[in-house]
Amino acid sequence: MLKTLFLSENFETYDGSQLAPLRNYLKFGLSGSSCISWIGPCCVRPEFMVDGEDVRSESEIASDSMVHFIAELFHIDLIGAIAFQRLMAEIAREVIYSCGTNTGIFTSEQGRLILREGDDLFWEGRKLSISIATRSAGSCLVHFAVNVVRGGAPIPVSCLEELGVNPSSFAMNFLSRIEQEWDDMWFAYYKVRSF
Numbered sequence: 001m002l003k004t005l006f007l008s009e010n011f012e013t014y015d016g017s018q019l020a021p022l023r024n025y026l027k028f029g030l031s032g033s034s035c036i037s038w039i040g041p042c043c044v045r046p047e048f049m050v051d052g053e054d055v056r057s058e059s060e061i062a063s064d065s066m067v068h069f070i071a072e073l074f075h076i077d078l079i080g081a082i083a084f085q086r087l088m089a090e091i092a093r094e095v096i097y098s099c100g101t102n103t104g105i106f107t108s109e110q111g112r113l114i115l116r117e118g119d120d121l122f123w124e125g126r127k128l129s130i131s132i133a134t135r136s137a138g139s140c141l142v143h144f145a146v147n148v149v150r151g152g153a154p155i156p157v158s159c160l161e162e163l164g165v166n167p168s169s170f171a172m173n174f175l176s177r178i179e180q181e182w183d184d185m186w187f188a189y190y191k192v193r194s195f
Contacts, residue, residue, distance in 0.1 A: 002071075002182035003034040004175040008168065011038035014068050016048025019143050021136035024072050035071040035178055037171040041152065042066045042130070042145060050134045061130060064152035066145040067160070067167045069174065073140045081133040081140035085119045087181060088144045089129060093121055095173045096146075101164030121146070123158035146170070 005028055012018075024034040044061040053059075069088065073081055093114050114123050121128040131144040147159035148167045160167050 001032070001186075002179045003030040003032065004179050005030060005034070005036045006168075006171050006175055007036065007038035009038075011040050013041040013043055014066070014143070014145065015042075016044045016050070016143075018068075018070055019048070019050065019132070019134065019141050021072065021139055021141065024070065033071075033073045033075075033182065035069055035175060037067060037069045037175055039065060039067050039148060039167050039171065042068070051132050060154040062152050062154060063145075063147050063149075063157070065148035065167075066130075067148060067171050067174075068143065068145045069171075069178075071142040071144075071178075073142070074138070076140055078133065078135045078140055081135065081142055082119070084140075084182075085131050085133040085142045085144065086116075088142065088178060089116050089119050089121055089131065091177045091181065092129065092144070092146055092170075092174060095170055095177060096160070096163055096165055099165055099169050099173060119144075123163065126156045126158040127153075128158045 024030040024036050028036060030036065042061065042063040071084065071088070073084060076084070093116055096114060114121055114128065119131040129144065129146045131142070133140065133142045135141070147153065147157050149161050150157055150159050160170060
């Protein structure tokens with residue numbers, strides 16, 4: 001079972017330190033596999049970057065406001081967490097389509113669809129999300145976030161605001177969907193006879 005929690009008040013700036021084992025349990029009481037969400041700024045500090053590519057290129061990762069998700073997953077390895085990270089991106093895309101009011105995102109014209117490339121989402125060629133998966137000694141951790149506004153990003157980005165998506169509704173719908181997917185996956189695991 002995946003335990004989820006949406007923090008309805010703007011919680012804190014995501015700086016990378018939140019991607020830590022047992023944080024969802026120690027801070028919010030969510031033991032086992034869990035996913036929390038909140039809306040807040042992003043400014044990843046270099047000492048907390050876990051993506052070697054970002055470290056090597058000295059990337060700046062920042063935004064004035066994002067919907068953040070931090071999942072801690074037990075009983076899977078890093079490649080499983082990476083697959084989960086990509087599932088998060090696909091669910092985010094579906095949730096945006098289901099609650100967006102900007103009808104332009106529903107057309108199939110060239111460049112008018114939300115595209116997923118690996119664990120990243122793009123709208124009209126501009127990055128909509130950020131994500132990273134890593135592991136600790138006892139679990140795997142995933143941070144996935146979607147821009148609420150364009151401000152504060154060091155590169156051209158798209159955002160929920162221009163897609164007509166309420167960030168709180170997006171977060172709560174996303175958590176419901178990811179919880180269902182996780183539980184369904186484990187049911188599929190438990191129901192199969194092994195030889």
